[in-house]
Amino acid sequence: MQAVCPRCGMPSEGGMCKSCTRDTTQMFSCPDQVEVVICSVCGSQQVKGKWLLPEDSNIEEIAASAAADAVWLHRDLAGADIGVDLKKVGATRYRALVDISGSFQGRPVSEQCQTSLRIKMVACDRCSRIAGKYFESTVQLRGNAVRSISAREMEECKKMARDMADAGYRGGEMLSFIQEMKEVKGGLDIILGSTQLGRRMARAFQERFGGKLLETAKLVGKKDNRDVFRSTLLVRFPRLQRGDIVSFRGSLYYVSGFDGKTTLITSLREGRRSSMNEESSESVPVLGNRADAAAATVISADEDVLEIMDPETFRSSLAARPRDLSVQPGEEVMVVRTADGFVVL
Numbered sequence: 001m002q003a004v005c006p007r008c009g010m011p012s013e014g015g016m017c018k019s020c021t022r023d024t025t026q027m028f029s030c031p032d033q034v035e036v037v038i039c040s041v042c043g044s045q046q047v048k049g050k051w052l053l054p055e056d057s058n059i060e061e062i063a064a065s066a067a068a069d070a071v072w073l074h075r076d077l078a079g080a081d082i083g084v085d086l087k088k089v090g091a092t093r094y095r096a097l098v099d100i101s102g103s104f105q106g107r108p109v110s111e112q113c114q115t116s117l118r119i120k121m122v123a124c125d126r127c128s129r130i131a132g133k134y135f136e137s138t139v140q141l142r143g144n145a146v147r148s149i150s151a152r153e154m155e156e157c158k159k160m161a162r163d164m165a166d167a168g169y170r171g172g173e174m175l176s177f178i179q180e181m182k183e184v185k186g187g188l189d190i191i192l193g194s195t196q197l198g199r200r201m202a203r204a205f206q207e208r209f210g211g212k213l214l215e216t217a218k219l220v221g222k223k224d225n226r227d228v229f230r231s232t233l234l235v236r237f238p239r240l241q242r243g244d245i246v247s248f249r250g251s252l253y254y255v256s257g258f259d260g261k262t263t264l265i266t267s268l269r270e271g272r273r274s275s276m277n278e279e280s281s282e283s284v285p286v287l288g289n290r291a292d293a294a295a296a297t298v299i300s301a302d303e304d305v306l307e308i309m310d311p312e313t314f315r316s317s318l319a320a321r322p323r324d325l326s327v328q329p330g331e332e333v334m335v336v337r338t339a340d341g342f343v344v345l
């Protein structure tokens with residue numbers, strides 16, 4: 001015996017026929033009200049208890065998107081398309097007319113529903129903590145007994161700090177912010193919203209500039225029955241800095257990087273890479289720095305020596321020619337002035 005639809009009496013494969021199934025199935029629904037929580041300071045939006053990064057959208061665009069996201073759709077509604085017509089009905093309230101279209105079991109579906117939206121402006125966790133001077137760690141950058149942090153290093157450190165804090169925030173870390181950054185006697189203090197950011201930043205400074213890293217922590221209270229600490233990360237810069245030109249074992253090198261307590265160096269003449277231990281780096285003579293290089297015109301050249309014009313006095317001077325340097329008279333080379341004469345880079 002063939003089954004019949006209990007609703008219309010037409011033949012079916014079991015249960016209701018396809019037509020009655022389509023007619024009685026709820027394709028979608030709109031909630032009575034949607035609350036949209038937006039940070040009044042930075043413009044970020046709270047969704048399901050989590051703050052999302054702010055977007056380049058105005059409040060009405062955010063409200064329309066929230067209305068569309070709040071619509072419940074049947075899982076078998078194919079090709080669903082949602083349109084929202086928003087109307088402001090108060091200072092913080094909107095009414096949304098939502099158009100839904102798609103297909104269900106091959107039959108086109110096009111319906112409407114309405115919902116109300118309430119905009120709630122608050123300060124997000126990040127902005128609240130910034131306003132409350134909240135911080136978890138301090139990165140202290142200091143020079144050493146021989147030299148202070150140079151102005152060039154100071155500016156590079158500030159840029160690195162800002163870039164790292166911004167990258168952390170863009171990566172979803174709401175506490176990745178700089179509470180304060182101030183130059184102090186002997187260096188720079190960077191006060192940060194999270195300990196994790198402080199540790200990453202301190203390690204990045206050590207990898208870039210070398211030196212020693214020391215972390216200490218101080219108990220400042222309890223939260224949810226757990227001890228709360230604030231950490232201080234001290235990065236003590238080494239005597240040498242990246243780009244320094246040094247005389248080591250009868251040859252000229254420049255400092256190309258750091259690896260823990262080891263200073264990485266590269267020969268100016270052959271381009272050969274080598275390294276110095278901590279003891280050698282504390283005593284090796286420093287002749288200048290590559291960052292102070294100036295352009296000088298080549299007057300004449302042989303296999304081992306260049307005759308160049310002093311870029312300040314315009315007198316001729318001699319300098320060792322780096323191996324494999326291809327240069328002709330009249331061309332320019334970059335040189336660093338030292339107490340022992342010019343060094344060609």
